[in-house]
Structure formats: structure tokens, C-alpha cells
Amino acid sequence: MPRTYEENPFTPTFGITPPLLVGRDAEIAAVRRSLTRGPGDPARAVLLTGARGTGKTVLLNALEDAASQQGWAVISETVQPGLVEVLTRTTLPMLRAALDPRATDSTLTSASATVFGIGGALTRQVSERHPAEPSLRDGLESLARIQADRGSGVFISLDEVHRHEIAQITPLFHAIQHCFRQGLPVAFVAAGLPSTVSRLLSDSVVTYLRRAERFALGTLPDALVRAALREPILRAGRSISPDALDRAADAVHGYPFLIQVVGFELWEVDPGTAHIGADAVDVALVRAVKTANRLVHEPALADLSDADRRFLAAMARIPGEPVRLADILERLGATRDHVNKYRARLIAAEIIEPAGRGLIRFAIPFLSEYLRSLGTEAAGSEDG
Ligand SMILES: Nc1ncnc2c1ncn2[C@@H]1O[C@H](COP(=O)(O)OP(=O)(O)OP(=O)(O)O)[C@@H](O)[C@H]1O
Ligand SMILES: [Mg+2]
Structure with a gap:
């Protein structure tokens, strides 16, 4: 008979103190x-x-x-x-x-x-x-x-x-x-x-x-990410396999918010079992990406205009960071004024930040990946 464990200890919410604050x-x-x-x-x-x-x-x-x-x-x-x-x-x-x-x-x-x-x-x-x-x-x-x-x-x-x-x-x-x-x-x-x-x-x-x-x-070292995932699980009376922990920690890429999102989803896959095994990780990570998109990326883009989004989409397709404004200009086929205008708008919206003369970078972790995934989905649906 499945027993119930304590409530999910993770806190995938901004401003909420995590079950274990690591690295501070x-x-x-x-x-x-x-x-x-x-x-x-x-x-x-x-x-x-x-x-x-x-x-x-x-x-x-x-x-x-x-x-x-x-x-x-x-x-x-x-x-x-x-x-x-x-x-x-x-x-x-x-x-x-x-x-x-x-x-x-x-x-x-x-x-x-x-x-x-x-x-x-x-x-x-x-x-x-x-x-x-x-x-x-x-x-x-x-x-x-x-x-x-x-x-x-x-x-x-x-x-x-x-x-x-x-x-x-x-x-x-x-x-x-x-x-x-x-x-x-x-x-x-x-x-x-x-x-x-x-x-x-x-x-x-x-x-x-x-x-x-x-x-x-910045990003947290891997050992601390692992501790931040593992300790709350153990304290709440469950266990996690080393393999599951490795893969979950890898997916976090040191980003503190993702610790909570990935931990939360790992816990939720099968909350009635004492042990979290590697098979839970695949399910959890798919859900974690969706949760992170819903909580971070979608709200960040919600108030932007189509032209803002086109600028960001072009920026996300240029490999490496920081990104040269000149490359965005070329990719968009736009004027310098246009690029400068949208650069300023997106900096004010805290989506991107200046990174030196003629350079910008994304101000939100994994936003670039998210934007590329949107592009792929759109392309996929056009093909299909
Ligand atoms: N050192 C840490 N260890 C574990 N979890 C953490 C750590 N730091 C933050 N978190 C978790 O990450 C999430 C985001 O934290 P927080 O809201 O403090 O970020 P922030 O930098 O203030 O974000 P914003 O710029 O949007 O205000 C929270 O769920 C929090 O519990
Ligand atoms: Mg904050």
C-alpha cells in the first residue's frame, strides 16, 4: 500500500526560501x-x-x-x-x-x-x-x-x-x-x-x-546543486538513486531556480514511493522545462510586441554570447535605428543587458534556449 510522505519540500516559487539554501x-x-x-x-x-x-x-x-x-x-x-x-x-x-x-x-x-x-x-x-x-x-x-x-x-x-x-x-x-x-x-x-x-x-x-x-x-557548483536536491528529499523521508541525482543535477546547470523546479517535479512523479529512481528523471525533466517556461520565460515575454519578439528570436539564433548588435542587424535586415530602438526597449524590460560596446546578452537564464525551442516548434508545425 502506498504510504504518503511529507509534502513536497521544494519551492519552485520566486522569493520563497528553499528547503536548503546552498552556497551562501x-x-x-x-x-x-x-x-x-x-x-x-x-x-x-x-x-x-x-x-x-x-x-x-x-x-x-x-x-x-x-x-x-x-x-x-x-x-x-x-x-x-x-x-x-x-x-x-x-x-x-x-x-x-x-x-x-x-x-x-x-x-x-x-x-x-x-x-x-x-x-x-x-x-x-x-x-x-x-x-x-x-x-x-x-x-x-x-x-x-x-x-x-x-x-x-x-x-x-x-x-x-x-x-x-x-x-x-x-x-x-x-x-x-x-x-x-x-x-x-x-x-x-x-x-x-x-x-x-x-x-x-x-x-x-x-x-x-x-x-x-x-x-x-551566479551559477552554483555541481556539488552544491546535488546537496540542495538530495538533502530535502532525505529529510522528508525518501531517497534518491545516485544515478537519478546525477542526471537531475546536470539538468539544473547550476541555476538556483531550476533546483527547486527539478526537485519539485522529481518528487511529484510518484509521490507514493519511498525511492526516487532514474526512471523518474525523464518524466520530471520534461515537466520541469514546462514549469520553468511557464514561470520564467512566458511571463518575461508576455508584454512584448511582435517586433520585440522578432529581435529576440534573431538574437537567440546567433551562436555564442554576448551577441553582436551588428549580427542582429544583419539577420533582421533592419536599420541601425531599428536595432538601437529595440535594444533600448528590451534592456528597459530587463530581457537583455548591455555586454560592452555593440554587444548584448540575455538577462534571463535559458531564455535563449527557450526562444530557440519556440522557433523549432513553429518551424515544425509549419512543416507538418
Ligand atoms: N542558494 C539556493 N539554494 C537553493 N535554492 C535556491 C537558492 N537560491 C535561490 N533558490 C531558489 O530559487 C528560486 C528563485 O530565488 P529568488 O526568488 O530569490 O530569485 P531572485 O534572484 O530574487 O529572482 P528575481 O530576479 O526574479 O527577483 C526560489 O525558489 C528559491 O527558493
Ligand atoms: Mg527577487
């Missing part, structure tokens, strides 16, 4: 150290870069957990319009109210008189003594001073740093710079796609960003 120990240790070492430590400001699905968000989450375990107040935000306003008016006042022993007498201001403390654990009446809204800079500084007195600090994590919204968060960068200069306990980690972060650096007026520690998330 050094980054987590560096940030942990920086919190205890003091304001001069380079890892007090970190820029995390990586293509889609390489694990930026889940690493940010792990770093936030580490900071929180060390008693730091954590501010976790995604860059979006109005962020500075939210920080200034809500997040910082709430944290100050929750953490300042003298909160009711402090310079807190809030739209409402009641501020809910962290986790709803404490609710505190805050008198509106200073109705003028403190600036973000002052707000962050006073929170950092409260935390300094308590022997900890303020950890700020910023996800999805996109260039067109950078102007929006400039006040935050300045506020952090101000605190760094005051020697206050503030740490900062921002995550984004490689191209957006490098443009952020070249445009940046705040010098600490240029000196920031860089964590570039």
Missing part, C-alpha cells in the same frame, strides 16, 4: 561579522547582483534573519514609488515607537496617535508632541541612535533596485550615507539585476555605494 554561507557570514565589527566594516554596505532566479530575494531574506537574530531592527523593502514616504511616515516611526524606551516622550510623529509595535506584540500610545514630519534622514538617524544605545543597529534591505526608480530612493541613499558618516550602526544591502546595479553605481552620488561589498550570484 560566506555571504551570510560576512554580513554577520560586519554587524559585530562596527561601522568601518566593508560588508556594512552590500550590493547583491544576479540574473532572475539566482536567489537574490531569498539571500536578502536570510541576511535579514541573521541581522534580526543579532538583535538588529530590520527594515525590509522593495523599491517602489512612494517608498521614501512610507519609510519616513510609517516604518521608521513604528520602529522607534517599538524600540525606544522613551517613545512617548520622543520626537515621534505619526498621522495617527496609535502606533503598533513590531509583530503586534506591543501597542503604544504615542503623543503627538512634534507634529512636524521629521525627514527621512532625521528619522533614520534617531532610530540608529536608539539602537546604538541598545547595543545593536538598523539593518536595511532593499530588493528590486531598478534604475527608473532610483531617483525615488536617492533620499534613502543620502540618509544612509549620513548615518555612516556619523558612525552610527546602520547596515545596508540592496539587490538588483547586474546591469541596473552597475548603472546605479556609475550614476551614484553617494560614495559608499561604490565602495560597497559586491556579492555576484
Whole structure:
């Protein structure tokens, strides 16, 4: 009689912490150290870069957990319009109210008189003594001073740093710079796609960003991919043959998101059996490709025009990466203006990225393969 095992442990969803986060120990240790070492430590400001699905968000989450375990107040935000306003008016006042022993007498201001403390654990009446809204800079500084007195600090994590919204968060960068200069306990980690972060650096007026520690998330080594597939399966009470593990790990090509997709599909082939054998791998991989296409590639292309797609299809057919714009121009039989226009559009859409003068590359792992498979299907159906 088939027994049921625990639920599928894998997490083929963006932003969801995997059952085993592999290959990030050094980054987590560096940030942990920086919190205890003091304001001069380079890892007090970190820029995390990586293509889609390489694990930026889940690493940010792990770093936030580490900071929180060390008693730091954590501010976790995604860059979006109005962020500075939210920080200034809500997040910082709430944290100050929750953490300042003298909160009711402090310079807190809030739209409402009641501020809910962290986790709803404490609710505190805050008198509106200073109705003028403190600036973000002052707000962050006073929170950092409260935390300094308590022997900890303020950890700020910023996800999805996109260039067109950078102007929006400039006040935050300045506020952090101000605190760094005051020697206050503030740490900062921002995550984004490689191209957006490098443009952020070249445009940046705040010098600490240029000196920031860089964590570039790329592909994971095979041994770690194997561990990330194997351990969760064993922990959940099943086993996997060495052969199945080899083939599944090969198919992942080191891409963190695919670990979860392949693991998930391997588990699902025959969830009633204790052992996952090599015969499950073929079925799982076919499904994994479909799942990855549905979750990554189809959404990435969904809003593009036909001309965008033609540009990408041409690009995918040119062997090797980076791809020369001149080759795309030739293949499309298009004008230079046309190619430049679509280059700019697709960079803005984060589908491709600049890779040096006259060169571009895909910003999404396996997108090129996906586009070629579409071409083949289309060609196949025309033939048939
Ligand atoms: N080191 C890792 N070990 C195992 N699984 C991982 C690892 N890093 C990420 N994953 C898994 O990969 C998937 C994508 O991770 P995440 O959402 O953090 O990517 P991202 O870089 O933030 O993507 P995006 O650019 O789309 O925001 C998640 O399912 C996550 O659990
Ligand atoms: Mg993310």
C-alpha cells in the first residue's frame, strides 16, 4: 500500500526560501561579522547582483534573519514609488515607537496617535508632541541612535533596485550615507539585476555605494546543486538513486531556480514511493522545462510586441554570447535605428543587458534556449 510522505519540500516559487539554501554561507557570514565589527566594516554596505532566479530575494531574506537574530531592527523593502514616504511616515516611526524606551516622550510623529509595535506584540500610545514630519534622514538617524544605545543597529534591505526608480530612493541613499558618516550602526544591502546595479553605481552620488561589498550570484557548483536536491528529499523521508541525482543535477546547470523546479517535479512523479529512481528523471525533466517556461520565460515575454519578439528570436539564433548588435542587424535586415530602438526597449524590460560596446546578452537564464525551442516548434508545425 502506498504510504504518503511529507509534502513536497521544494519551492519552485520566486522569493520563497528553499528547503536548503546552498552556497551562501560566506555571504551570510560576512554580513554577520560586519554587524559585530562596527561601522568601518566593508560588508556594512552590500550590493547583491544576479540574473532572475539566482536567489537574490531569498539571500536578502536570510541576511535579514541573521541581522534580526543579532538583535538588529530590520527594515525590509522593495523599491517602489512612494517608498521614501512610507519609510519616513510609517516604518521608521513604528520602529522607534517599538524600540525606544522613551517613545512617548520622543520626537515621534505619526498621522495617527496609535502606533503598533513590531509583530503586534506591543501597542503604544504615542503623543503627538512634534507634529512636524521629521525627514527621512532625521528619522533614520534617531532610530540608529536608539539602537546604538541598545547595543545593536538598523539593518536595511532593499530588493528590486531598478534604475527608473532610483531617483525615488536617492533620499534613502543620502540618509544612509549620513548615518555612516556619523558612525552610527546602520547596515545596508540592496539587490538588483547586474546591469541596473552597475548603472546605479556609475550614476551614484553617494560614495559608499561604490565602495560597497559586491556579492555576484551566479551559477552554483555541481556539488552544491546535488546537496540542495538530495538533502530535502532525505529529510522528508525518501531517497534518491545516485544515478537519478546525477542526471537531475546536470539538468539544473547550476541555476538556483531550476533546483527547486527539478526537485519539485522529481518528487511529484510518484509521490507514493519511498525511492526516487532514474526512471523518474525523464518524466520530471520534461515537466520541469514546462514549469520553468511557464514561470520564467512566458511571463518575461508576455508584454512584448511582435517586433520585440522578432529581435529576440534573431538574437537567440546567433551562436555564442554576448551577441553582436551588428549580427542582429544583419539577420533582421533592419536599420541601425531599428536595432538601437529595440535594444533600448528590451534592456528597459530587463530581457537583455548591455555586454560592452555593440554587444548584448540575455538577462534571463535559458531564455535563449527557450526562444530557440519556440522557433523549432513553429518551424515544425509549419512543416507538418
Ligand atoms: N542558494 C539556493 N539554494 C537553493 N535554492 C535556491 C537558492 N537560491 C535561490 N533558490 C531558489 O530559487 C528560486 C528563485 O530565488 P529568488 O526568488 O530569490 O530569485 P531572485 O534572484 O530574487 O529572482 P528575481 O530576479 O526574479 O527577483 C526560489 O525558489 C528559491 O527558493
Ligand atoms: Mg527577487
